[in-house]
Amino acid sequence: MRTSWRSASVLGVVAALVCPAPTVAVSQPHRESAARPFGADCSVYVEGSRATAYCHNPYIDTDRVQLHVECERWWDVDADSKPVELGPTGRATLSERCWKEIRTVWVSHLRRPS
Template sequence: MRLSRSLAPLTVALCLVLSLAYDATPHARVQAHRTASPEPFGATCLIRVTGSHVTAYCHNPYVLVDRVSLHIECDRWWDVDSDGTEVAAGPAQTVRLTGRCWQEVRSVWVSHRGEGKAG
């Protein structure tokens, strides 16, 4: 089917108008509701592995309490991995977490959990 010469420019113009991005059309310019940005959170942890012993120092520079926990994965299949208990790192506080394997350490990480909002 062949378009006549008078319909071809109209068809091209219609395709261009329809292909405009939705955000560029006037009805799409509605301001999104701004939500309050979350407060900074989370202690910074320095982890040191010395042989089979692990020590982590976590410093919380923020107002919210960060509950940190040390997790150790041991290299040997028979060596018991460990998940430490949660320790509350309050505002401007540094906490020390320790643990160990019987032999080599495969991996270590610290988990973080917030404790409500600042008063």
């Protein structure tokens, strides 16, 4: 069987991709903390004027979680829970309320390297 120039160049490219040239190992700065997954899993429930968040941290780095509640009425004071530091496998329940209706609820996260 005769090989054409086009087939030969395709075979050369495939061979170069399959069998790359040897590489030299170069030491890189340690960047594991930036690549690690982070953030506690939080479920937020609103019942009437009370908001509750149940958080669990499945990761290695400590997560500082805080519940924030924004009230619907202009005269109602918005509330932020006390921050809680969740270590690996840590769990926490955060709760806050408004006098009347709740507009929005969210949980903030802050990484604390362990």
